[in-house]
Amino acid sequence: MITFASPPHCWSTASNGLVVDTSAGELLALGEHLGHCQSSHRHLQSLRCAAHSVRGFVAARLVTTVLLPAVVLGMTLWLV
Numbered sequence: 001m002i003t004f005a006s007p008p009h010c011w012s013t014a015s016n017g018l019v020v021d022t023s024a025g026e027l028l029a030l031g032e033h034l035g036h037c038q039s040s041h042r043h044l045q046s047l048r049c050a051a052h053s054v055r056g057f058v059a060a061r062l063v064t065t066v067l068l069p070a071v072v073l074g075m076t077l078w079l080v
Contacts, residue, residue, distance in 0.1 A: 038045070058065055
């Protein structure tokens with residue numbers, strides 16, 4: 001039989017059993033933080049958006065993107 005010197009620790013939350021709710025001050029601070037993060041990474045976000053657009057364009061036309069250079073190369077080799 002195993003006996004503990006002290007009772008095992010039970011899980012508790014920071015609310016200590018009270019109802020958890022977000023205060024207006026916390027929401028304001030979070031909004032300011034998100035606004036600051038978005039403004040500081042604006043150029044990176046626009047670059048990411050442009051890369052995503054290019055990737056979508058090429059992915060939608062993958063067969064054409066591969067086939068067109070192959071046809072041009074084949075025609076060049078055939079005519080020479």
